[in-house]
Amino acid sequence: MNTITYNNVNNHFKLNGFHLGKKDLCRVAYSFIKEGDEYEKSVGDFILDWFDKKTYIDLNTSGTTGTPKIIRIEKQAMVNSALATGDFFKLSPGDKALHCLPTKYIAGKMMFVRSFILGLDMDFVAPNSHPLLYNDKKYDFVAMVPLQVQNSLSELKNVKKMIVGGVKISKSLEKSLAKLKTQTYETYGMTETITHIAAKKIGEKAFSVLPNIKISQDERNCLVIDAPQIAEDTIVTNDIVELINDTQFCYVGRIDNVINSGGIKLIPEQIEDKLSGKIHSRFFVTGIQDAILGEKLVLIIEGEKQTLDENTFDELDKYEKPKEVFYVSKFSETDNGKIKRKEIIENI
Structure with missing residues (x-):
């Protein structure tokens, strides 16, 4: 079996309704950079970075808990992350996806990578606070931040599965989501883990890790992540957790808080x-x-x-x-x- 690499673009991949290969995507990227809106320019930059000769991409961390910094991530690790997501959420080639996150950050970049690699039929829209407004299409897979979810509750009837990250889902939003048929998952991750390494369904207490990831705790009760296909080194976090077993944990809070x-x-x-x-x-x-x-x-x-x-x-x-x-x-x-x-x- 051939290994799926970052140079592959799945034959099923579509962007806004059009089948695009590697050369087509690079043409679109140049167009975005030259004539696009600000959010499209960052997509153009990312696509050209993805298909250049380098094996890595430099990413900005968000700077939530400290000074933002640039870290280097191997493209193949991003592919492995996309495959793990596809496996965990049972995504199939041709599934309809909505991309409404800023591509400046890892979550937005990874929606493109998942679509290239898994062959998703992806609609890409401006990353604003009402991403489903005036949109009646049905989607198999969507990623949002809580503010976008809050503003889209009446439109989520058209979404089958949704992942929510960035910040914690509030209790009131969780109650609203529990009434919907949409399968909603809160995710856990960071730039260093190439977005999420674990997810939990709304209403569940514990996060479950994605395939090929092992977890443990250090002496501070903080989460330690061993994900050889995503990161070369073990990742020691500052997140206090309750470990249920080697694949599940409950998030408690940040030790620096x-x-x-x-x-x-x-x-x-x-x-x-x-x-x-x-x-x-x-x-x-x-x-x-x-x-x-x-x-x-x-x-x-x-x-x-x-x-x-x-x-x-x-x-x-x-x-x-x-x-x-x-x-x-x-x-x-x-x-x-x-x-x-x-x-x-x-x-x-």
Whole structure:
């Protein structure tokens, strides 16, 4: 059996209804770069990078938890990731896919790679917040971020399977999705793992890893990923997890977000989960320096000052209740919608 490489374009691949091979795609890329909108230019750049003589691509990390950096990923590893996704989600040549993510980041690049390699019939649209507006087509596979999902609930009846990544799905959005027939999966991954290495269906607690991936924990209880077909080295994350077995885990929170308040370790993501649906603006909790406690837990809410209901904090343990509430008119965020917590805290 011939190995599928990055030079292959599956015969079933279509872009916006047209069968395109390698040469056709390069012509489209030049056209995008010369005459396209900004989001199309980044696609043109990526296609030309994909079919050049180099075996790798340089990618920007999002910079959510630190300074954005450039990392080098082998194209064959991206192909292997696409094959694993196809296997996990049972995608077949000719399946109809919608691409509505920015191609500047890995998630948008990988939708193209999956389509080339798996032979998907892909519609490519502008990566805006209402990607299914005025679109009555039926899709087998779609990838979105939560904001796009929230704005597309009434159109999702035309989507069979959907993966959602970038930021965590809120409890209220999860409830809305549970009522739909669409098979929705929350994904776990990062640029270094070439997007997702695990996914969980809406309503499930544990993430299940994709094929050919092994997981473990280090002494901090953080996730360690062994994915030889995707990354040469073992990836040690800063994500605290509960390991269920060697293929399943529950996400707890990031170790660099943990607050040490008077010797009590508090995990912001767990507190935010309890507050989900009770505060109607975007928010997060964090620790700021305190002379007595070392760090004190505070709640930061986006927008104008508001009166919080008396029962807002009822579900929280006594140590989890914020000592102070701050309001920030507009959260700073990365291009793909992740809140820059550290930057917001520094400004406060």
